[in-house]
Amino acid sequence: MRIDVVSIFPDYLAPLDLSLIGKARRDGLIELQVHDLRAFTHDRHRTVDDTPYGGGAGMVMKPEPWAEALDHVAAQTDSRPTLIIPGPGGQRLDQALARELARRDHLVFACGRYEGIDERVYDYAARDFDVRIVSLGDYVLNGGEVAALAVIEAVARLVPGVIGNADSLVEESHEDGLLEYPVYTKPEHWQGRSVPEVLLSGDHGRIAAWRHEQRLQRTAARRPDLLPRAAAAGAEQLAIAVAAPADIGELLTMTHACWLKEGIANRTLQIPAQHETLQSLTESLRDWTTYAARIDGRLVGSVRGRLQDGPAGAGTDWHIGRLMVAPDLHGRGFGRALLEFIQGAAPAAAASYSLMTGAGSEDNQRMYRRAGFRIVTRDDPPGTVTLSKRRSATD
Numbered sequence: 317m318r319i320d321v322v323s324i325f326p327d328y329l330a331p332l333d334l335s336l337i338g339k340a341r342r343d344g345l346i347e348l349q350v351h352d353l354r355a356f357t358h359d360r361h362r363t364v365d366d367t368p369y370g371g372g373a374g375m376v377m378k379p380e381p382w383a384e385a386l387d388h389v390a391a392q393t394d395s396r397p398t399l400i401i402p403g404p405g406g407q408r409l410d411q412a413l414a415r416e417l418a419r420r421d422h423l424v425f426a427c428g429r430y431e432g433i434d435e436r437v438y439d440y441a442a443r444d445f446d447v448r449i450v451s452l453g454d455y456v457l458n459g460g461e462v463a464a465l466a467v468i469e470a471v472a473r474l475v476p477g478v479i480g481n482a483d484s485l486v487e488e489s490h491e492d493g494l495l496e497y498p499v500y501t502k503p504e505h506w507q508g509r510s511v512p513e514v515l516l517s518g519d520h521g522r523i524a525a526w527r528h529e530q531r532l533q534r535t536a537a538r539r540p541d542l543l544p545r546a547a548a549a550g551a552e553q554l555a556i557a558v559a560a561p562a563d564i565g566e567l568l569t570m571t572h573a574c575w576l577k578e579g580i581a582n583r584t585l586q587i588p589a590q591h592e593t594l595q596s597l598t599e600s601l602r603d604w605t606t607y608a609a610r611i612d613g614r615l616v617g618s619v620r621g622r623l624q625d626g627p628a629g630a631g632t633d634w635h636i637g638r639l640m641v642a643p644d645l646h647g648r649g650f651g652r653a654l655l656e657f658i659q660g661a662a663p664a665a666a667a668s669y670s671l672m673t674g675a676g677s678e679d680n681q682r683m684y685r686r687a688g689f690r691i692v693t694r695d696d697p698p699g700t701v702t703l704s705k706r707r708s709a710t711d
């Protein structure tokens with residue numbers, strides 16, 4: 317990812333030389349350049365501001381230096397960068413926006429000062445940039461640099477490879493609308509306080525369930541405003557029933573729609589789901605226990621499972637497949653709800669769960685890891701990862 321920052325206080329961005337982002341720059345994962353706006357002035361006083369038309373307090377940033385600075389940055393790339401102009405009236409920064417910006421190749425930050433930047437610069441910049449006004453929150457800062465630092469840190473840490481262990485990105489606050497669970501490390505007993513026993517049990521299923529419960533409780537206590545989106549979305553709204561031949565038409569349509577996105581994420585048209593037909597899907601109802609999830613009669617999701625021999629000595633495995641949610645309903649927790657449902661639907665004989673997804677399907681992998689699944693094999697078949705999870709006594 318390339319990042320350019322323009323400011324009259326370039327030293328304000330010095331913290332980006334430190335820590336993980338400093339390392340990511342040295343490792344070539346992030347290319348970051350800071351530009352002094354005054355370098356794009358031509359008068360002896362290197363003037364960047366002037367009095368506001370219409371009167372009033374303070375000074376306004378002149379358009380000419382900004383135009384030259386943005387032209388200079390735009391000339392360095394043939395892609396259309398995203399220009400982020402921090403401002404108190406902008407779109408609030410949140411994890412969803414951070415994830416969206418982390419998918420861009422080139423971000424440019426225009427850090428204003430004084431009373432702000434001449435309004436014509438916003439329109440001028442739209443010629444070469446996707447212009448986004450972003451705010452840190454409903455309070456007033458003196459300039460855009462602090463906001464630029466926060467956005468860059470929130471975005472850069474999502475760039476693959478910046479955070480060493482991608483797993484740690486999974487269970488984070490706001491990642492799925494819930495606050496994070498409490499964390500502990502050695503010593504087990506400290507100042508008469510002990511680590512919760514479940515965390516010493518080694519039972520991944522129980523630990524994942526306890527942590528999820530902790531996240532719900534903390535969110536309810538500290539950020540109840542987040543709960544509706546996180547919790548309400550879940551299973552409550554879904555009417556789940558075993559799929560019947562009458563569902564096949566809708567199911568085929570949704571299968572093709574959902575695996576279009578998977579095909580793009582994995583740059584392939586060789587995924588079996590992409591080649592399903594009415595006949596093959598009807599026949600699959602014999603081999604798989606397939607569920608259809610509806611809201612107000614509309615098919616919004618599906619998932620299936622079948623028993624198979626687990627890895628040697630590991631008993632019978634409940635293999636989960638075709639977990640899908642209608643593309644327009646992603647991000648509401650329905651996928652997590654269907655994953656919880658299909659685990660609960662496993663026959664008593666199942667000692668473990670397994671599922672497969674694309675090596676490039678990061679969102680899917682994130683959801684499965686959050687539910688306690690771990691990658692056990694790669695590229696069997698090529699381009700896929702298989703994840704597994706032991707069934708716990710409480711499941």
Ligand code: JD8
Pocket residue numbers: 402403404406427428429430431432433450451452453454455456457458459460461463
């Ligand atoms: C950019 C100039 C100062 C703002 C007169 C104080 C973001 N969440 C946020 N609060 N404030 C900013 C922000 C403030 C800025 C600039 C961002 C450029 N100022 C101005 C208007 C009132 N002074 C911000 N992101």
